[in-house]
Amino acid sequence: MSLLYLLDLIGTVAFAASGALAGVRREMDLFGVWVLGMVTAIGGGTLRDLLLGDLPPFCLRNEIYLWLPVAVASLVFITHRRLPKIERPLLYLDAIGLGTFVVIGTGKAIAFQTGPLGAVLMGVMTGTAGGVFRDILSNEVPLIMRREIYASACIFGGALLVMLQKLQLPDNLSLPSAAASVIILRLLSINYNWSLPKAN
Amino acid sequence: MSLLYLLDLIGTVAFAASGALAGVRREMDLFGVWVLGMVTAIGGGTLRDLLLGDLPPFCLRNEIYLWLPVAVASLVFITHRRLPKIERPLLYLDAIGLGTFVVIGTGKAIAFQTGPLGAVLMGVMTGTAGGVFRDILSNEVPLIMRREIYASACIFGGALLVMLQKLQLPDNLSLPSAAASVIILRLLSINYNWSLPKAN
Amino acid sequence: MSLLYLLDLIGTVAFAASGALAGVRREMDLFGVWVLGMVTAIGGGTLRDLLLGDLPPFCLRNEIYLWLPVAVASLVFITHRRLPKIERPLLYLDAIGLGTFVVIGTGKAIAFQTGPLGAVLMGVMTGTAGGVFRDILSNEVPLIMRREIYASACIFGGALLVMLQKLQLPDNLSLPSAAASVIILRLLSINYNWSLPKAN
Numbered sequence: 284m285s286l287l288y289l290l291d292l293i294g295t296v297a298f299a300a301s302g303a304l305a306g307v308r309r310e311m312d313l314f315g316v317w318v319l320g321m322v323t324a325i326g327g328g329t330l331r332d333l334l335l336g337d338l339p340p341f342c343l344r345n346e347i348y349l350w351l352p353v354a355v356a357s358l359v360f361i362t363h364r365r366l367p368k369i370e371r372p373l374l375y376l377d378a379i380g381l382g383t384f385v386v387i388g389t390g391k392a393i394a395f396q397t398g399p400l401g402a403v404l405m406g407v408m409t410g411t412a413g414g415v416f417r418d419i420l421s422n423e424v425p426l427i428m429r430r431e432i433y434a435s436a437c438i439f440g441g442a443l444l445v446m447l448q449k450l451q452l453p454d455n456l457s458l459p460s461a462a463a464s465v466i467i468l469r470l471l472s473i474n475y476n477w478s479l480p481k482a483n
Numbered sequence: 484m485s486l487l488y489l490l491d492l493i494g495t496v497a498f499a500a501s502g503a504l505a506g507v508r509r510e511m512d513l514f515g516v517w518v519l520g521m522v523t524a525i526g527g528g529t530l531r532d533l534l535l536g537d538l539p540p541f542c543l544r545n546e547i548y549l550w551l552p553v554a555v556a557s558l559v560f561i562t563h564r565r566l567p568k569i570e571r572p573l574l575y576l577d578a579i580g581l582g583t584f585v586v587i588g589t590g591k592a593i594a595f596q597t598g599p600l601g602a603v604l605m606g607v608m609t610g611t612a613g614g615v616f617r618d619i620l621s622n623e624v625p626l627i628m629r630r631e632i633y634a635s636a637c638i639f640g641g642a643l644l645v646m647l648q649k650l651q652l653p654d655n656l657s658l659p660s661a662a663a664s665v666i667i668l669r670l671l672s673i674n675y676n677w678s679l680p681k682a683n
Numbered sequence: 684m685s686l687l688y689l690l691d692l693i694g695t696v697a698f699a700a701s702g703a704l705a706g707v708r709r710e711m712d713l714f715g716v717w718v719l720g721m722v723t724a725i726g727g728g729t730l731r732d733l734l735l736g737d738l739p740p741f742c743l744r745n746e747i748y749l750w751l752p753v754a755v756a757s758l759v760f761i762t763h764r765r766l767p768k769i770e771r772p773l774l775y776l777d778a779i780g781l782g783t784f785v786v787i788g789t790g791k792a793i794a795f796q797t798g799p800l801g802a803v804l805m806g807v808m809t810g811t812a813g814g815v816f817r818d819i820l821s822n823e824v825p826l827i828m829r830r831e832i833y834a835s836a837c838i839f840g841g842a843l844l845v846m847l848q849k850l851q852l853p854d855n856l857s858l859p860s861a862a863a864s865v866i867i868l869r870l871l872s873i874n875y876n877w878s879l880p881k882a883n
Contacts, residue, residue: 306628314635315628329534334729336738338536339597346598353600397739398746400753415820420615422624424709424822434714506828514835515828529734538736539797546798553800620815622824 287458291387292351294380299324299352300373302417303359309421313360319417320356321349326413331388331405335395374473381433382440382465385410386458389441390448399445406441407434410465436472440465487658491587492551494580499524499552500573502617503559509621513560519617520556521549526613531588531605535595574673581633582640582665585610586658589641590648599645606641607634610665632672640665687858691787692751694780699724699752700773702817703759709821713760719817720756721749726813731788731805735795774873781833782840782865785810786858789841790848799845806841807834810865832872840865 302323306316325342332340342348388409392402411427411434418425427433440461447457502523506516525542532540542548588609592602611627611634618625627633640661647657702723706716725742732740742748788809792802811827811834818825827833840861847857 309624311628314638315625318628333533333733334739334743336536336736339534339595339601343534343592343597343601346600349598349600349604392743395739397743398749400746400749401739401743404749419619419819420625420628422622422822425715425820427714438714509824511828514838515825518828533733536736539734539795539801543734543792543797543801546800549798549800549804619819620825620828622822 287383287387287462290379290383290462292347293376294383295324295348295351296355297373297376297380298384298413299355300359301377302352302413303356304363305417305421306356307359307363313357316360317353317356319420320359321352322420323413323417324348324352324355326416327384327409327411328388328413330412331391331409334405334408335392335397337391337395375470378466378469378473381410381437381469382462385437385440385465386444386462389444389461390454390458393445393448399442399449402445403438403441406444407437410437433469433472436465436468439468487583487587487662490579490583490662492547493576494583495524495548495551496555497573497576497580498584498613499555500559501577502552502613503556504563505617505621506556507559507563513557516560517553517556519620520559521552522620523613523617524548524552524555526616527584527609527611528588528613530612531591531609534605534608535592535597537591537595575670578666578669578673581610581637581669582662585637585640585665586644586662589644589661590654590658593645593648599642599649602645603638603641606644607637610637633669636665636668636672639668687783687787687862690779690783690862692747693776694783695724695748695751696755697773697776697780698784698813699755700759701777702752702813703756704763705817705821706756707759707763713757716760717753717756719820720759721752722820723813723817724748724752724755726816727784727809727811728788728813730812731791731809734805734808735792735797737791737795775870778866778869778873781810781837781869782862785837785840785865786844786862789844789861790854790858793845793848799842799849802845803838803841806844807837810837833869836865836868836872839868 299320303316303320305323306319309315311319325340325348328348329340329342332338385406387406389402389406391409392405397405414427415425418427443464444457444461447460499520503516503520505523506519509515511519525540525548528548529540529542532538585606587606589602589606591609592605597605614627615625618627643664644657644661647660699720703716703720705723706719709715711719725740725748728748729740729742732738785806787806789802789806791809792805797805814827815825818827843864844857844861847860
């Protein structure tokens with residue numbers, strides 16, 4: 284099992300937990316919690332595969348991407364009273380997932396011969412669309428569009444990967460560097476409460 | 484015309500009517516009522532075909548799935564004052580549609596070689612995503628994620644079909660049995676007001 | 684560069700500006716304004732290409748459809764204080780975009796051999812789905828389903844194109860006529876405040 288695959292599974296668990304938590308907070312029943320967990324975890328990659336025409340999407344070809352969210356969401360549903368304690372570690376796992384998802388998405392788009400902006404866009408989407416679906420299903424304005432620098436980290440990491448691959452760096456150097464840049468930016472932004480400017 | 488096709492059309496009519504009613508209640512104009520009727524009726528199957536990569540989707544290959552919702556939604560728009568009387572029968576037709584859509588979705592996914600969880604998921608999605616789109620377009624938290632046992636009936640029916648087909652039962656036995664299980668569960672849950680547990 | 688392509692780019696600019704303005708009004712940060720501008724401009728055509736199975740969609744094959752919205756949205760973000768003055772011209776550009784998008788969508792669906800209702804539907808969707816996504820991401824009931832005759836102009840134009848092509852009119856006659864019909868209907872409806880009936 285490659286490191287990237289392991290990180291991908293960690294990200295899937297973290298995203299599923301964040302989705303399931305949103306469901307529990309909105310007093311959804313077990314099915315709603317499953318749906319939010321699953322959609323948050325696999326929504327971004329599924330939309331990417333739809334747009335690249337790589338069908339059926341990754342989660343229908345390797346069902347671990349379905350079973351993990353169901354298991355995690357069930358666990359969150361049962362144990363959520365003790366979960367506040369794990370919110371901080373969850374943020375770190377979430378950052379790992381974000382970096383991994385962006386790098387996988389951008390890398391796949393490059394392999395599918397999209398242009399540079401398209402590749403960055405596919406990476407950002409892989410990392411963020413799941414959370415957008417979660418917020419739409421919870422009837423909220425997507426968080427990412429309002430408050431955090433979350434997306435900038437993804438854009439930076441995606442653009443870095445496009446550049447490194449243009450420079451012909453081998454995958455086993457370019458992928459971890461780009462993923463690390465997203466993860467570090469994300470953790471710094473959490474720590475220092477960075478945010479993007481609003482129009483005024 | 485096969486029985487399954489007939490039930491499919493009945494379900495399409497019932498789902499279109501429920502979508503159109505939601506539009507009328509929210510004071511949408513005729514176009515909005517058409518959109519909600521159509522999206523509710525064909526949204527689930529269209530999303531399934533997108534994900535399975537079977538494109539263009541069923542509704543663009545057999546236009547009866549477009550004409551029926553337009554006709555039904557127009558009728559609801561014109562006659563909705565007299566419609567409260569038909570809400571009860573509509574619930575029964577809706578249950579028939581649910582069972583049929585789940586079975587068609589799960590069966591198609593099996594034929595497309597997804598794994599067992601993927602097949603159940605495609606069935607549940609075929610039966611429920613149209614209603615989710617209806618609620619998103621009406622700016623509401625999807626009903627299915629909050630209040631009803633609606634989805635459990637779908638999961639049960641989809642899982643039953645996966646199992647019966649694993650046991651090599653012929654289609655003309657497994658499909659009706661699984662559809663009937665969904666329909667009966669759904670009608671019982673309406674009758675006895677069953678609901679899933681919430682996290683607490 | 685053909686006239687249709689030029690009109691298409693004008694429409695892309697107008698739709699991106701309308702999406703970006705919606706983001707600025709809801710106090711989104713720069714990323715949110717980009718997303719709304721991009722989704723409004725390319726959402727309809729992308730959904731059309733997904734449903735027709737023509738993947739990757741147009742905007743991943745010709746990146747000008749990505750760069751333009753990013754540039755326009757950035758400009759709106761920076762200069763939006765002076766933008767009220769340009770709202771009226773924007774409405775006219777928006778009408779041009781609407782007509783062009785509908786005609787491109789319907790024409791492409793006909794080329795992909797859908798039936799007549801499917802072709803009209805693909806045209807209407809190409810012209811309107813971007814705005815629907817914009818409203819969903821802004822957590823509002825899609826405007827098009829509530830207040831305006833916007834969609835009727837699209838339906839008329841799409842149906843006209845289907846008819847003209849049935850009559851074997853050459854593209855360089857049928858496409859501009861259908862586009863012009865949408866644009867004129869749209870401008871008249873703005874001018875005279877037309878609206879569709881509501882159910883009552």
